[in-house]
Amino acid sequence: MQDFHYQEQQLMAEQCRLDSIADQFGTPCYVYSLAHIRRQYQAYADALGSRGMVCYAVKANSNIAVLQQLAKLGSGFDIVSEGELERVLAAGGDAEKIVFSGVGKKPHEMRRALEVGIHCFNVESEAELDVLAQVAEEMGKTAAVSLRVNPDVDAKTHPYISTGLKENKFGIDIKRAPEVYKRAAAKPSLKVAGIDCHIGSQLTELAPFIDALDRLLQLVDKLEALGIELEHMDLGGGLGVNYQGEQPPAIAELVEAVIEKTAGRKEQLVFEPGRSIVANAGILLTRVDYLKPTEHKNFAIIDAAMNDNIRPSLYQAWQQVLPVAERHEETLEWDLVGPVCETGDFMAKQRQLALTEGDLLAVMSAGAYGFTMSSNYNSRPRAAEILVDGDTAHLVRKRETIAELLAQEQLL
Ligand SMILES: Cc1ncc(COP(=O)(O)O)c(C=O)c1O
Numbered sequence: 001m002q003d004f005h006y007q008e009q010q011l012m013a014e015q016c017r018l019d020s021i022a023d024q025f026g027t028p029c030y031v032y033s034l035a036h037i038r039r040q041y042q043a044y045a046d047a048l049g050s051r052g053m054v055c056y057a058v059k060a061n062s063n064i065a066v067l068q069q070l071a072k073l074g075s076g077f078d079i080v081s082e083g084e085l086e087r088v089l090a091a092g093g094d095a096e097k098i099v100f101s102g103v104g105k106k107p108h109e110m111r112r113a114l115e116v117g118i119h120c121f122n123v124e125s126e127a128e129l130d131v132l133a134q135v136a137e138e139m140g141k142t143a144a145v146s147l148r149v150n151p152d153v154d155a156k157t158h159p160y161i162s163t164g165l166k167e168n169k170f171g172i173d174i175k176r177a178p179e180v181y182k183r184a185a186a187k188p189s190l191k192v193a194g195i196d197c198h199i200g201s202q203l204t205e206l207a208p209f210i211d212a213l214d215r216l217l218q219l220v221d222k223l224e225a226l227g228i229e230l231e232h233m234d235l236g237g238g239l240g241v242n243y244q245g246e247q248p249p250a251i252a253e254l255v256e257a258v259i260e261k262t263a264g265r266k267e268q269l270v271f272e273p274g275r276s277i278v279a280n281a282g283i284l285l286t287r288v289d290y291l292k293p294t295e296h297k298n299f300a301i302i303d304a305a306m307n308d309n310i311r312p313s314l315y316q317a318w319q320q321v322l323p324v325a326e327r328h329e330e331t332l333e334w335d336l337v338g339p340v341c342e343t344g345d346f347m348a349k350q351r352q353l354a355l356t357e358g359d360l361l362a363v364m365s366a367g368a369y370g371f372t373m374s375s376n377y378n379s380r381p382r383a384a385e386i387l388v389d390g391d392t393a394h395l396v397r398k399r400e401t402i403a404e405l406l407a408q409e410q411l412l
Pocket residue numbers: 057060078101102163198200201202236237238239272273274275276
């Protein structure tokens with residue numbers, strides 16, 4: 001296997017040959033490096049030390065074996081649905097280390113989270129605060145809450161994944177936050193525990209994190225003057241990775257900058273990283289089915305499609321595509337497209353590659369928001385997921401079968 005960029009070199013170092021994985025489990029399939037996931041988690045945990053807690057954002061990669069391995073390392077979890085909650089619990093995660101984010105939590109989801117005793121709800125609106133207070137009261141419980149504030153900071157990322165601007169649906173306007181905190185503090189079934197913000201994803205600069213933190217700290221001081229004391233400050237996730245030569249700050253650099261800015265403060269810190277832990281731990285393995293050179297363009301039809309990895313179609317995301325076996329023939333420019341009936345179904349455009357039908361390709365940096373955003377569009381079964389640990393490739397989610405898909409439905 002040739003020069004795999006970034007951290008996926010780990011896959012080679014672990015002597016697990018991708019061609020035998022493809023033969024054994026079929027393509028397309030997702031392949032993750034456990035060593036890389038561990039290393040990235042540990043970078044957060046080591047930098048944070050006793051200053052706080054890492055709550056891995058489950059939405060990035062919610063495979064239960066991945067969650068299990070993170071739980072074993074001591075990770076907490078950031079969830080956004082009851083489904084994610086049940087995954088974490090099934091993986092052996094500690095409920096007391098779960099924070100619950102998201103703008104649309106249902107009462108039944110709140111109930112389940114209160115029943116298992118999660119660490120905190122990141123509340124995103126006043127209406128949600130009222131519903132949570134009522135649900136907790138009915139259960140005779142006290143719900144720990146953080147308000148997710150919207151600091152109106154430009155995270156300088158793709159508009160679909162920017163969350164901290166006032167035109168975004170997320171969080172409570174930072175200017176209104178003191179009023180909402182007072183309201184929360186007055187409700188007997190709520191306990192004000194913290195403050196939370198998350199300004200966006202794939203951030204490649206430190207400055208927006210620090211700007212948001214500055215605004216948060218001003219608010220924390222204002223709250224203290226009002227007699228509202230917090231136990232933790234949650235800075236969200238969002239640290240970017242290298243897809244195409246981006247140079248985001250290192251994990252330790254981000255965490256250390258936050259620790260420095262908050263020196264002398266008593267609040268624990270919480271981070272909710274997703275992408276920076278798993279993106280470069282994963283590849284999407286796909287086979288070239290047909291080559292279709294035309295007068296205008298050369299198309300390579302691969303067996304992974306937008307239903308397997310929607311990032312290129314949805315965000316015009318660029319992911320490196322590398323041949324698994326090194327080829328020495330002359331290269332040509334190819335558009336790599338999937339079998340789905342949509343013009344927008346492409347994995348990569350204008351890539352210089354030497355291709356033959358049957359070749360295996362690796363779509364790099366596919367460990368985050370790859371499988372978790374996959375669908376059954378065109379009635380395509382979802383791909384298998386494989387977790388490589390040392391020289392062993394574990395099948396941690398089998399490919400769906402068409403029979404399983406049909407069995408979910410009912411004739412009239
Ligand atoms: C509330 C919240 N926390 C954490 C994350 C994880 O973000 P990332 O994968 O960019 O680290 C997200 C997604 O952007 C989020 O919405």
